[in-house]
Amino acid sequence: MIPAKSEAAAPHPGRMVVCLLLLLTLAACARGKSAETPQPAVSSTLVPTSLDAGGTAPDIGPAPAFNSTRAMQYVKEVAAFGPRPIGSANHKKLEDYIYAHLKGDSVEGDAFTADTPEGKFAVRNIIAKFPGTRDGIIVIAGHYDTNYPLRDTGYVGANDGGSSTAILLEFANQLRGKKRDGYSVWLVWTDAEEAVKEWTATDSLYGSRHLAEKWEKDGTLKNIKAFLLEDMIGDADLNIDQDTNSTPWLESVVYQAATRLGYQSHFFGRTISVEDDHFPFVQRGVPCADLIDLNYGYNNVFHHTPQDTVDKVSPKSLEIVGSVTLETVKLLEKIK
Numbered sequence: 001m002i003p004a005k006s007e008a009a010a011p012h013p014g015r016m017v018v019c020l021l022l023l024l025t026l027a028a029c030a031r032g033k034s035a036e037t038p039q040p041a042v043s044s045t046l047v048p049t050s051l052d053a054g055g056t057a058p059d060i061g062p063a064p065a066f067n068s069t070r071a072m073q074y075v076k077e078v079a080a081f082g083p084r085p086i087g088s089a090n091h092k093k094l095e096d097y098i099y100a101h102l103k104g105d106s107v108e109g110d111a112f113t114a115d116t117p118e119g120k121f122a123v124r125n126i127i128a129k130f131p132g133t134r135d136g137i138i139v140i141a142g143h144y145d146t147n148y149p150l151r152d153t154g155y156v157g158a159n160d161g162g163s164s165t166a167i168l169l170e171f172a173n174q175l176r177g178k179k180r181d182g183y184s185v186w187l188v189w190t191d192a193e194e195a196v197k198e199w200t201a202t203d204s205l206y207g208s209r210h211l212a213e214k215w216e217k218d219g220t221l222k223n224i225k226a227f228l229l230e231d232m233i234g235d236a237d238l239n240i241d242q243d244t245n246s247t248p249w250l251e252s253v254v255y256q257a258a259t260r261l262g263y264q265s266h267f268f269g270r271t272i273s274v275e276d277d278h279f280p281f282v283q284r285g286v287p288c289a290d291l292i293d294l295n296y297g298y299n300n301v302f303h304h305t306p307q308d309t310v311d312k313v314s315p316k317s318l319e320i321v322g323s324v325t326l327e328t329v330k331l332l333e334k335i336k
Ligand SMILES: [Zn+2]
Pocket: 001, 147, 160, 194, 304
């Protein structure tokens, strides 16, 4: 994902200094990742009526019990495959691994051929559906491929690719075998999120762009109540960024969920603009929230480097994001 939006550069006297800092930040960042503006936490003004952040909290039962030990074990196993770029044998092994963990679930593959600057690649989004009694779908997504240009460097993407794969596998465990008295939840392991050469609108997000288009055509998009994206959520020093491309009211619900669990200090301390797998859905009007910590190591030094290894990922961070995501799903059920 990248923060490619340049809105922070728009003339605005009060933000001139910030803009200068931003330009320095961008210049210092090899892949132009981060647009940073310190801002207060999310506004509650756009929270749907029944979820006013200042009002009484709805009764949604006990806090979710997310099994972070198992999620961390998945991170280790996924990273142990080694580099998992599209087109690689390790990528195929990981696909099989994901399918094996979803045995017995309702699973669909969204397979197609992506035409990239490095040639054609088989790409496959993996979708596990957990049906509910209520009309509407909550999507929780995260990518499982790893960075393509770093494929020969030993890069394992423990956080970038690994943590998202793992947290979704654990969500499947949480959802499996339970009657869902609410919206359906669809887990989506997106593929080919990473650029093969350099991030552009056409060299990136191959899987999510394909899926958004497909779901637009077959009418699925209209039924999606919320799209929650998990990306780089395992960083031991966890600070989930607020993303200006995400939907404000949905970020407010996430923040409310975090607050209910006492984890709000890990959320939205800074604001960035990110183009990530949610973006093709945002562009089509789907409410989206990208849960991403794009400051991985001091000054993001571990991001897209061979230093993105398992020791930088913490089970506590997986627990925080995992339980906040599940709490968000519960809160969304309360929205009329
Ligand atoms: Zn990446």
